[in-house]
Amino acid sequence: MKQHxxxxxxxxxSAPSPIxxxxxxxxxxxxxxxxxxxxxxxxxxxxxxxxxxPKIAQAxxxxxxxxxxxxxAGFTHKPAQAFSNLLCQKLDPSLSYVFFxxxxxxxxxxxxxxxxxxxxxxxxxxxxxxxxxxGYHGDTFGSMAVGKTAGLTQPFHPFLFxxxxxxxxxxxxxxxxxxxxxxxxxAALQTILDQHHNSIAAIIVEPxxxxxxxxxxxxxxFLDEVIKRCKDRxxxxxxxxxxxxxxxxxxxxxxEHLVEKPDIICLSKAITGGFLPMAATVxxxxxxxxxxxxxxxxxxxxxxxxxxxxxxxxxxxxxxxLFEEEDxxxxxxxxxxxxxxxxxxLLDKKIIExxxxxxxxxAFESSITAAYGSAQSIALRQLFLEEGLLIRPLGxxxxxxxxACISDEQLARSYEIIERVLTKQxxx
Numbered sequence: 001m002k003q004h005x006x007x008x009x010x011x012x013x014s015a016p017s018p019i020x021x022x023x024x025x026x027x028x029x030x031x032x033x034x035x036x037x038x039x040x041x042x043x044x045x046x047x048x049x050x051x052x053x054p055k056i057a058q059a060x061x062x063x064x065x066x067x068x069x070x071x072x073a074g075f076t077h078k079p080a081q082a083f084s085n086l087l088c089q090k091l092d093p094s095l096s097y098v099f100f101x102x103x104x105x106x107x108x109x110x111x112x113x114x115x116x117x118x119x120x121x122x123x124x125x126x127x128x129x130x131x132x133x134x135g136y137h138g139d140t141f142g143s144m145a146v147g148k149t150a151g152l153t154q155p156f157h158p159f160l161f162x163x164x165x166x167x168x169x170x171x172x173x174x175x176x177x178x179x180x181x182x183x184x185x186x187a188a189l190q191t192i193l194d195q196h197h198n199s200i201a202a203i204i205v206e207p208x209x210x211x212x213x214x215x216x217x218x219x220x221x222f223l224d225e226v227i228k229r230c231k232d233r234x235x236x237x238x239x240x241x242x243x244x245x246x247x248x249x250x251x252x253x254x255x256e257h258l259v260e261k262p263d264i265i266c267l268s269k270a271i272t273g274g275f276l277p278m279a280a281t282v283x284x285x286x287x288x289x290x291x292x293x294x295x296x297x298x299x300x301x302x303x304x305x306x307x308x309x310x311x312x313x314x315x316x317x318x319x320x321x322l323f324e325e326e327d328x329x330x331x332x333x334x335x336x337x338x339x340x341x342x343x344x345x346l347l348d349k350k351i352i353e354x355x356x357x358x359x360x361x362x363a364f365e366s367s368i369t370a371a372y373g374s375a376q377s378i379a380l381r382q383l384f385l386e387e388g389l390l391i392r393p394l395g396x397x398x399x400x401x402x403x404a405c406i407s408d409e410q411l412a413r414s415y416e417i418i419e420r421v422l423t424k425q426x427x428x
Contacts, residue, residue, distance in 0.1 A: 011373065016382060024051030027406040029390070037390045038410055040400045045211070045243050047274030049322050050405035056273045056318045063314035072100065072307045079313030086320055087280060090252055092261050097288040099300070100308040101279035104242035105138025107266035108204070110281040111238045112142045113302060114264060115202035118236065118290045121298045126201035129161075130192065130235065132168045136212035137204060137240050146204050150213050151372070164192050164200065170216035172354040172364075173347075182222045189226060193233050202236035202264075203227075207254040208358060211243045214397040215363030217356035220257045227260035236287075237262040242279075246270040247323065247332050248401065250359030263287055273319030274403075278312035331404040335360045338408055339400070342415040351422050352398070363399035367426050370395045380425065387417045398422075 007018065020032040027050055028036050029043075039047065049056070063079060070077055084098040099114075101107045112129060119126045129146050136150040137143040144153045145160035153160070166188040169181035193200075207223060210216040227237055239262035244254035248270070255261055264287060268279035291300050306312075322328060339362035346352045352364040370376035372395045384391040391398065398418065402411065 009373070014375075016378070019385070026050040027403050027410060035388065037385065037388050038402075038406075038414055039390045040402050040406075040414055041390060041392055042270075042401050042403050043274060043390075044269075045248070045401055046269045047403045048246055048248075048270040049273050049319065049326070049328065050403045051274070053273060053319075053322070055322060055325075056275055056315050059314045059318035060275060060311050063311050067310050069306065069309050069311075071305075073303060077308075077310050077313075079310045079317065080308040083308075083313045083316045083320075084280075086317060087267075087282070090320065091265070091282060092255070094261055094284050095265055095282045096285055097283050099281045099283070099302075100304075101268070101281060102304050102306060103138075103277050103279055104240075104266065104268035105140045105143045106304065107242060107268050107279035107281045108137045108143040108146070108238075108240055109140045110302060111204070111240075111264045111266050111283075112146070112202070114281065114283060114287060114300065115236045115238060117298075117300065118287055119201055121290045121293070127162060127199045128164050128196060128201065130164045130166075130200050130203040130230070132205055132210070133165045134168050134170075134210050134213040134216060135204070135206055135240075136210065137206070138242075152212070164196060166192060168210060168216060168218055169222060170210070170218050172217065172356045175354075178219065182219070185222070186225060186229075189229060193229060193235075197233040197235065200233075200235050202238050203230050204238040204240055206240045207244060208249060208257060209244060209254070209356075209361060212394065214394045215356065215361065215399040217358060217363075224258050224260050227258070227262075231260070236264065238264045238266065240266045242266055242268045246319075247328055247404065248359050248361055250329065250332055250336055252323065252329065271319070272312050272315035273322070275315045275319075276309070276312040278309065278316060326404075328404045332360045334408065335402065335404070335406065335411065338411045342412060346415070346419060346422075349419070351419055351426070360404065361399065361401045363397055366393070366396050366398055366422050368393075368396040380421070383421050383425070384417070387421060389414055389417055391418075 021029050022032050023030050029039055030036050088096055101110050131146045133149045135147055137147040145163055149165055167185045169185045171178040239255055245267045264283045266281050272278050336359055339357045343355045354365040356363050377393050377395050380393050
């Protein structure tokens with residue numbers, strides 16, 4: 001029978017047949033043959049507390065019997081109010097207005113539009129967005145424009161708006177050249193600021209970890225210096241925390257590792273605990289107030305049909321409460337310790353290199369030289385699946401970002417399998 005699904009990030013001509021998953025619980029999922037897989041990437045980074053967490057499922061079910069949806073223009077509802085209040089209590093006090101979206105790409109799109117219109121509403125026309133090389137920010141046209149150096153958007157480049165970028169000094173454990181790379185990057189940034197600062201609306205970054213390009217890490221002190229220089233030129237700061245938000249880096253939000261704070265933050269992925277699509281773009285009073293006027297022309301004319309869907313808000317409230325109820329950040333600290341000990345063992349055996357770890361995120365290079373989506377990378381993914389591990393290598397980069405409920409034993413066993421698979425690949 002013909003299948004009618006066109007799968008994302010998939011070459012449909014050559015990709016292996018998709019695995020039919022029938023259920024999930026905790027850190028595991030099961031296929032139609034009852035084979036289990038340990039979900040070491042949280043199903044594209046969305047699942048934070050584990051699959052089918054009963055408290056989130058119950059919150060959604062309860063809300064579904066009360067109000068499934070209502071438009072947010074001219075109306076509001078208690079789940080949206082409760083979640084926005086709870087979120088702002090967790091964020092830095094300067095971030096105080098929540099604009100709801102559907103996914104990470106739209107969260108970024110909203111942030112870019114906010115930044116551009118912020119200046120337009122004050123009579124200052126800007127023409128560029130600044131970003132780090134290799135950043136990935138989504139698949140809509142605005143997000144592709146600021147992510148075009150990630151290498152996934154070539155057919156669309158003629159249609160994308162102007163951006164300016166500078167090198168990312170990505171680093172790893174015991175990197176001897178990190179200071180030099182940071183100095184070169186800051187010099188490139190300074191040249192851009194000297195020449196173009198009047199035309200730059202904002203800078204957007206994935207704070208501390210660039211995800212899709214290969215889980216590339218860079219140091220907090222470097223980012224603080226970047227933000228300080230941009231703020232000195234009155235450039236707005238956008239943090240894309242679609243991946244890093246909600247505990248992934250060991251703190252609730254990645255910006256908590258920094259001294260400097262953003263003007264706008266983009267949140268999605270783990271926002272509902274992995275249950276439902278939702279996003280939030282949160283900004284400061286300064287941004288919000290620039291849209292207040294007697295004329296609609298200065299209003300933010302943006303919205304989505306399912307903006308602040310009550311079911312999504314109910315899930316997000318339950319998920320955020322679980323961080324305290326289940327000591328989620330302590331669980332992530334435990335995961336980080338296991339990552340460090342296990343990767344050190346693999347380093348000592350010279351099986352991997354260029355290790356970077358932050359919170360529940362671990363990444364390292366294998367001996368395989370492969371591009372994203374290449375036959376070699378897909379073959380490696382299939383070997384992991386055969387061993388019961390859901391891992392999607394980014395080219396030759398192996399990364400783990402498991403849900404917080406994973407046990408030490410499950411994670412240690414995963415590293416044993418990774419060692420076996422990579423050793424076999426290196427000798428084959």
